[in-house]
Amino acid sequence: MVRVNVANIKNCCNDLPECQDHKARMDMLEKSHNSIKKNVGTKTLIEKITRWHHERNLINGSTDKDQFAKLIQEAGELSDSICKDKNVSDDIGDMIVVLINIAERNGLSIGECLETAWNDIRDRKGKMIDGVFVKEGD
Numbered sequence: 849m850v851r852v853n854v855a856n857i858k859n860c861c862n863d864l865p866e867c868q869d870h871k872a873r874m875d876m877l878e879k880s881h882n883s884i885k886k887n888v889g890t891k892t893l894i895e896k897i898t899r900w901h902h903e904r905n906l907i908n909g910s911t912d913k914d915q916f917a918k919l920i921q922e923a924g925e926l927s928d929s930i931c932k933d934k935n936v937s938d939d940i941g942d943m944i945v946v947l948i949n950i951a952e953r954n955g956l957s958i959g960e961c962l963e964t965a966w967n968d969i970r971d972r973k974g975k976m977i978d979g980v981f982v983k984e985g986d
Contacts, residue, residue: 894948894958901949912950919946 901907906915926939944958951958974983 897945897948898952901952906949907953910949910953912953915946915950915953919943919950922946 922939922942926936926943928934929936929939947961948958951961972983974981974986976982
């Protein structure tokens with residue numbers, strides 16, 4: 849595999865109009881590469897978190913009801929951080945950790961759950977009311 853320094857290629861012909869299309873394609877390639885790296889990293893994290901749940905008996909030794917209660921506790925922490933204008937990344941991460949547990953307990957992956965949700969919402973129509981999207985028919 850040949851490694852190419854994308855920055856050098858992008859900067860080689862900055863002032864030439866015929867290079868603009870090439871530069872745009874290189875930018876797109878770089879963004880795609882970064883996205884793939886993030887997706888692989890996310891998949892690895894999900895696998896680590898799932899293993900962590902099993903190692904601590906949080907799959908067989910817990911229930912969906914218990915994990916839902918934990919999810920609501922984490923949602924309360926997220927609400928507190930939002931209201932206090934604090935960083936929410938840990939709170940969102942904690943909620944995702946609990947959702948991974950619930951998915952695993954039900955033989956699902958986060959990817960499957962997201963795909964199901966996407967299929968539900970992708971053609972949904974509605975309007976914004978007081979900062980909240982309200983789907984048609986509600």
